[in-house]
Amino acid sequence: TPWWLGIALSGPLGAVLRRLAGRRRRIAERNLERCFPDWSAADRAALLSAHFRALGRTLFETCWAWSAGDRRFRRVVRVEGAEHLDTARAAGKGIMILTAHVTCLEMGGRITALAAPETNAVYRPLRSPVLEWYQNSSRSAYLSGLISKRDLRGIVRALRANEAIWYAPDQDFGPDRSVFAPFFGIETASLEATVRLAQMSGCAVVPMYAAFDAARRRWTVRFDPPLGDFPSGDTRADLARINRIFEEKIRRVPEQYWWIHRRFKTRPEGEPPFYD
Numbered sequence: 001t002p003w004w005l006g007i008a009l010s011g012p013l014g015a016v017l018r019r020l021a022g023r024r025r026r027i028a029e030r031n032l033e034r035c036f037p038d039w040s041a042a043d044r045a046a047l048l049s050a051h052f053r054a055l056g057r058t059l060f061e062t063c064w065a066w067s068a069g070d071r072r073f074r075r076v077v078r079v080e081g082a083e084h085l086d087t088a089r090a091a092g093k094g095i096m097i098l099t100a101h102v103t104c105l106e107m108g109g110r111i112t113a114l115a116a117p118e119t120n121a122v123y124r125p126l127r128s129p130v131l132e133w134y135q136n137s138s139r140s141a142y143l144s145g146l147i148s149k150r151d152l153r154g155i156v157r158a159l160r161a162n163e164a165i166w167y168a169p170d171q172d173f174g175p176d177r178s179v180f181a182p183f184f185g186i187e188t189a190s191l192e193a194t195v196r197l198a199q200m201s202g203c204a205v206v207p208m209y210a211a212f213d214a215a216r217r218r219w220t221v222r223f224d225p226p227l228g229d230f231p232s233g234d235t236r237a238d239l240a241r242i243n244r245i246f247e248e249k250i251r252r253v254p255e256q257y258w259w260i261h262r263r264f265k266t267r268p269e270g271e272p273p274f275y276d
Contacts, residue, residue, distance in 0.1 A: 003076055006060030007217060014056030018049065021260070025052075028259040030275055035184040036254075050255035054103040057212065061219075065106035066138035073110065081223035082115045085164075088204035088226045094159030096198060097223075099208045100170045100246045101258040104219055108210025111221040112166055113142040119164040120145040122155060152193070159201035169194045170246055172265045180268055181239035184247055189266035190239040195231045205230050207242075209249040211256055 018025055028051060032044045039047070064073070088095045097112060097119065099105075113119050121143050126132040136146050144163065147154045158165055169191040172178070178189035198205055207224040224245075231238050250257045264274040 001060060001063065003064070003217065006064070007057060007214075010057035010060060011053050012056070013059065014049075014053035017055055018052040024260040027262055027275060031259045031263060034186060034264070034274075047255055048259075051103075051257075051259050054212070054256050055260070058103045058106075061104050061212075062106045065110040066141070074114070076218055077107070077111045077114070078218055078220040079111060079115045079223075080220060081225075084206055084223045084225045085116055088206050089162075091204055091226075092162065094162050094201055094203040095164040095226075096159065096194075096201075096203050096205045097164055097166050097208045098194070098205055098242065098245075099166065099168045099210065100249065101168050101261065102210055103256045103258065104210050104212050105168070105258075107212070107219045108208070108221055109139065109166055110142050111210065111219060112208060113144075115221070115223070116164045118144050118162075119166050120147050120158050121166045122147050122149050122168075124149055152197075155197060156200050159197065159203040167194070167197075169242075170263070171261060172263055175266050178266065179235050179239055181236050181243055183243040183263075186264055187268055188243065188264055190243060192235060192239070194242060195235050195238045198231050207245050207249075211249075211253045 025048070028048055029044075032039075032047055036044055036047070085095065095116070097116065099108060102108065109121060121139055123136070123139075123146055125148055126135065139146060143166070145158070147158060147165070149155075155165055171191075172189050173191055175189060177192055179192050180187045181190040182188065183190070197203070204226040206226050208221060210219065210221045212219050227241075230241070262275055267274055
């Protein structure tokens with residue numbers, strides 16, 4: 001599909017998704033209500049519509065990321081801050097490329113591979129073996145390797161071998177593997193393994209964020225400087241720091257965050273359910 005056509009079709013497709021995905025729409029509405037309490041109802045409704053347009057574009061973005069030729073792909077993408085990867089490599093350690101779940105996640109992964117061909121993606125196994133095979137074989141065309149999030153030893157082994165991992169920990173994995181830390185002013189179950197992996201491997205941690213620029217019709221990945229004093233020895237403080245980084249990025253292009261996820265499902269003891 002031509003880039004312009006996929007972008008044009010994302011609006012109507014997003015409207016259809018918004019109408020059909022009732023449960024996910026309600027989850028997104030609740031998330032936006034709690035994360036942007038100072039916004040008017042009309043502004044949140046406009047953000048919700050923009051979010052579903054971004055979700056509609058996700059289908060095309062995934063296809064392009066998995067199938068577009070290199071020459072065609074490079075014409076519509078941009079890498080910023082690649083020098084921060086060089087700084088991390090100069091330390092002679094592995095690199096945790098730390099990112100969040102955004103609607104253009106797959107485009108972000110492929111753009112990341114342009115700047116860091118040694119990148120392994122940490123992925124969540126799918127329920128369908130066929131879909132997982134297709135996903136992994138498509139990603140393998142541009143990534144160095146794929147490691148299941150369940151394979152902690154494999155992740156540490158890659159980092160100790162001075163490789164990079166593409167890691168998106170911003171989902172709710174339940175109370176047993178999480179520590180509560182603030183995110184949009186809400187105590188949020190944040191994955192403890194993010195800190196543990198850095199402790200076990202001694203890797204550099206480089207925040208990365210992918211975004212689509214509608215005005216320029218271009219996808220950009222921005223790498224930030226490696227985090228200093230990380231881990232600090234205070235897991236909650238480290239996770240709160242990561243959440244602040246994500247929140248700052250999200251607020252710049254809020255429609256492109258994965259609001260349909262039940263990010264706040266796990267609550268501290270005694271709190272009522274977040275989602276009805």
